[in-house]
Amino acid sequence: MLDQGLKINEIFYSIQGESLLVGKPTVFVRLATCNLRCTYCDTRYAFWHGTVMALDAILSQIRNHKTRYVCLTGGEPLGQQGIYPLMDRLLKEGYTVSLETNGSFSIEKVPAAVIKVVDLKCPDSGEADTMVWDNCALVQPHDQFKFVIASKEDFEWSQNACERYGLIEKCAVLYSPVAGKVKPADLARWILDAQAPVTMQVQMHKEIWGPHQRGV
Ligand code: SF4
Numbered sequence: 001m002l003d004q005g006l007k008i009n010e011i012f013y014s015i016q017g018e019s020l021l022v023g024k025p026t027v028f029v030r031l032a033t034c035n036l037r038c039t040y041c042d043t044r045y046a047f048w049h050g051t052v053m054a055l056d057a058i059l060s061q062i063r064n065h066k067t068r069y070v071c072l073t074g075g076e077p078l079g080q081q082g083i084y085p086l087m088d089r090l091l092k093e094g095y096t097v098s099l100e101t102n103g104s105f106s107i108e109k110v111p112a113a114v115i116k117v118v119d120l121k122c123p124d125s126g127e128a129d130t131m132v133w134d135n136c137a138l139v140q141p142h143d144q145f146k147f148v149i150a151s152k153e154d155f156e157w158s159q160n161a162c163e164r165y166g167l168i169e170k171c172a173v174l175y176s177p178v179a180g181k182v183k184p185a186d187l188a189r190w191i192l193d194a195q196a197p198v199t200m201q202v203q204m205h206k207e208i209w210g211p212h213q214r215g216v
Contacts, residue, residue: 017205078105124150
């Protein structure tokens with residue numbers, strides 16, 4: 001297949017701050033551009049800025065690091081067709097690959113071995129209408145659904161979505177608070193009071209390096 005390259009915003013090596021791979025030294029490949037505009041987005045700089053890189057150049061930067069974990073993030077990775085050959089090459093080279101996707105693209109063609117972390121955008125994001133709900137039937141046990149919660153209403157909406165689509169039985173479900181909108185202690189209390197079998201997360205990289213640091 002012709003290498004069309006990928007528009008990359010940044011490639012960096014850091015500690016995974018989210019998902020069930022939290023804490024792992026990881027190479028992050030941040031794809032440029034995103035089709036959504038979430039109210040709380042903390043990576044707006046990825047909307048416009050990026051450099052087109054050939055697959056070999058991306059792989060060469062990844063190989064500069066010893067870790068075997070690679071996270072494909074954005075922006076929105078599934079917005080560029082070149083992501084598929086990149087996933088194939090990484091799997092072939094034996095990497096553990098995770099893909100963070102915003103839930104507005106089908107995950108149908110993503111290789112089964114890739115760990116998919118699929119956002120399900122709550123109403124306060126302003127993007128709940130864009131979700132591809134068919135993705136709920138396409139996940140495997142190693143995948144994860146992520147709800148980023150900005151209010152008690154978002155929490156209730158997430159609980160309803162879990163029940164309606166049977167998400168808890170399919171794979172791990174992550175609840176994370178929007179910084180400055182929901183206190184972690186409040187989200188923890190709602191989860192416990194509801195006896196929700198989800199995994200609560202705060203963005204660990206922001207605890208380590210501060211909320212505005214890029215490339216971490
Ligand atoms: S999907 Fe992600 S990158 Fe895109 S606007 Fe929403 S939070 Fe930002």
